[in-house]
Amino acid sequence: MSALLDVQALEAFYGRTKALHGVSFSMAEGGITTILGANGAGKTTTLRAISRMVKTTGRIRFEGQPLERRATEDVVQLGIAHAPEGRGTFVHLTVEENLRLGAWGRRERGGLKDDFDRVFGYFPVLRERRRQAAGTLSGGEQQMLAVARALMLRPRLLLLDEPSLGLAPLVVREIFRILKTINQTGVSILLVEQNAALALDLADHVFLLETGRVVMEGPSDVLRRDDAIRRAYLGY
Amino acid sequence: MDIFVQQVVSGLATGGIYASLALALVMIYQATDVVNFAQGELAMFATYICWSLINAGLPYWAAFLSTLGIAFVGGVVIERLVIRPVENAPILTIVMVTLGLLVICNSIAGWIWTYVQKPFPSPFPERPFKFDNIVFGAHDLGEIQVTLLVLLCIYLFFRFTPLGLAMRAAAHNPVSSRLVGIRVGCMLALGWGLAAVFGAVAGMMVAPVLTLEPNLMGGVQIYAFAAATLGGFTSPGGAVLGGFIVGVVENLVGTYVSFIGTELKFTVALAMIIVVLLVRPTGLFGTTVVKRV
Numbered sequence: 129m130s131a132l133l134d135v136q137a138l139e140a141f142y143g144r145t146k147a148l149h150g151v152s153f154s155m156a157e158g159g160i161t162t163i164l165g166a167n168g169a170g171k172t173t174t175l176r177a178i179s180r181m182v183k184t185t186g187r188i189r190f191e192g193q194p195l196e197r198r199a200t201e202d203v204v205q206l207g208i209a210h211a212p213e214g215r216g217t218f219v220h221l222t223v224e225e226n227l228r229l230g231a232w233g234r235r236e237r238g239g240l241k242d243d244f245d246r247v248f249g250y251f252p253v254l255r256e257r258r259r260q261a262a263g264t265l266s267g268g269e270q271q272m273l274a275v276a277r278a279l280m281l282r283p284r285l286l287l288l289d290e291p292s293l294g295l296a297p298l299v300v301r302e303i304f305r306i307l308k309t310i311n312q313t314g315v316s317i318l319l320v321e322q323n324a325a326l327a328l329d330l331a332d333h334v335f336l337l338e339t340g341r342v343v344m345e346g347p348s349d350v351l352r353r354d355d356a357i358r359r360a361y362l363g364y
Numbered sequence: 365m366d367i368f369v370q371q372v373v374s375g376l377a378t379g380g381i382y383a384s385l386a387l388a389l390v391m392i393y394q395a396t397d398v399v400n401f402a403q404g405e406l407a408m409f410a411t412y413i414c415w416s417l418i419n420a421g422l423p424y425w426a427a428f429l430s431t432l433g434i435a436f437v438g439g440v441v442i443e444r445l446v447i448r449p450v451e452n453a454p455i456l457t458i459v460m461v462t463l464g465l466l467v468i469c470n471s472i473a474g475w476i477w478t479y480v481q482k483p484f485p486s487p488f489p490e491r492p493f494k495f496d497n498i499v500f501g502a503h504d505l506g507e508i509q510v511t512l513l514v515l516l517c518i519y520l521f522f523r524f525t526p527l528g529l530a531m532r533a534a535a536h537n538p539v540s541s542r543l544v545g546i547r548v549g550c551m552l553a554l555g556w557g558l559a560a561v562f563g564a565v566a567g568m569m570v571a572p573v574l575t576l577e578p579n580l581m582g583g584v585q586i587y588a589f590a591a592a593t594l595g596g597f598t599s600p601g602g603a604v605l606g607g608f609i610v611g612v613v614e615n616l617v618g619t620y621v622s623f624i625g626t627e628l629k630f631t632v633a634l635a636m637i638i639v640v641l642l643v644r645p646t647g648l649f650g651t652t653v654v655k656r657v
Contacts, residue, residue, distance in 0.1 A: 179543065204545035216540035218533050228526065229533050233545020277544070 132157040132316050138186035140177045147173040149340040160311050162319040162327040164361055165337035171320040172213050175287045179203055179210045204233035209278035210287040215270050219263030223254055226262050226273055230280030247276040250306050268299035286317045304330050324361035328352050366498045371615045377504035379611020380511030384566040385588035386603040388559035393597050395535040395555045398458045402465035404581030407563030409469050410435040411571050412477050415484060424487045432561050439560025443553040473578040484571035507569045514565050590633040593640050596650020
């Protein structure tokens with residue numbers, strides 16, 4: 129099992145403030161990995177480091193290729209799709225235009241229609257709203273759009289930042305169900321999530337981040353039974 | 365009544381010029397939050413290039429199209445060489461850079477072509493058109509057609525092509541654009557290129573009326589500012605409409621309000637800017653942009 133993504137001694141900086149203090153982890157191809165942690169632990173920063181949106185030192189390899197010197201737009205071209213915190217929707221543009229933009233960074237230009245059919249199959253509501261400005265969608269629909277837009281890249285790896293944030297439990301359950309389906313089509317997922325119970329259900333591997341360091345890792349069914357995790361993140 | 369219709373049509377003609385330049389201003393403003401004070405001077409410079417090409421023996425439309433090409437490349441190069449290095453500087457720095465660009469363009473044009481006014485040819489027939497008793501200048505009508513054609517092309521480009529979509533995305537949301545793989549820097553450079561093209565169209569259309577000299581666009585740029593302010597600096601369509609409104613109002617006020625005449629017409633544009641800023645600062649079609657700082 130070779131690593132799809134391998135991160136070693138990653139440090140990240142916002143100006144002079146250090147946000148990550150040597151994060152190391154690697155994830156296997158085909159799985160769902162989740163990063164758990166409290167506010168400010170560095171979860172979002174880890175994703176931003178992979179997408180080259182923040183200054184870092186250390187090593188990041190994707191399929192053996194170094195990412196450190198690439199620009200954000202070049203990372204995308206390797207097949208890493210990032211649905212960022214706050215969803216990154218182009219609110220002025222229509223749903224369809226948002227999805228078209230999602231396919232901008234990929235190498236093969238053809239087959240756009242198949243991709244539309246596929247994401248509309250996952251999220252039928254987006255088909256109904258395709259001519260609507262994305263800013264007029266509900267929060268749940270915008271999150272679906274963010275995932276759908278990321279899928280338009282035909283990614284190898286999907287980076288998801290808090291897909292459950294601010295959404296009704298029913299909507300969240302629906303989105304997580306679809307994430308599972310997407311993963312089964314061969315897309316690896318790296319998920320950052322505050323809702324630990326949900327994340328542990330979905331993921332097969334877990335990293336626990338505390339103040340910019342990985343403090344614990346393992347398969348999710350093992351960590352779910354860990355007392356410390358249960359008390360701190362699951363609340364029972 | 366005849367005079368009224370005539371004045372409205374000729375107002376639409378000059379309004380089209382303001383609209384083109386206002387559109388150029390708005391495009392750059394939307395993408396970079398900067399008002400390009402040099403927009404008019406770049407247009408003037410392009411018009412001189414067209415004049416030189418015609419003098420070198422090129423037919424009018426060949427010179428016109430070549431100038432558009434040169435203006436595009438010039439716009440891209442200026443963005444790369446002059447604006448790119450100060451991209452992340454405070455707004456005021458970038459404004460100063462565009463003001464510097466204004467002065468430089470103006471002086472270089474004066475140095476190369478002197479400050480003597482030069483006649484600039486119109487591609488349209490000399491003879492005016494007559495409908496009943498109403499007389500329309502052929503250049504006015506041609507000008508309106510050219511402007512509308514350019515606006516139509518640019519609308520189709522932004523609305524229906526992938527590149528146009530990517531440019532809109534890059535202007536509205538650079539961070540998300542990078543995340544889908546758009547090279548935002550390239551899009552900004554393309555935007556400067558296109559803006560320079562609109563400016564060049566405006567310059568070449570207004571030069572036969574005003575005659576060519578290095579200060580050709582000074583007044584036009586003020587009207588374009590008025591147009592963009594009126595329509596809204598955040599709305600390309602609004603800026604275009606604003607251009608036509610300013611053109612018509614300027615002409616009608618000059619005709620019917622006796623004490624204004626031609627000398628005080630300029631004041632009308634400035635008064636419009638102030639009134640709009642007082643009453644509706646976002647312009648007719650602009651939206652308030654909320655930014656997290």
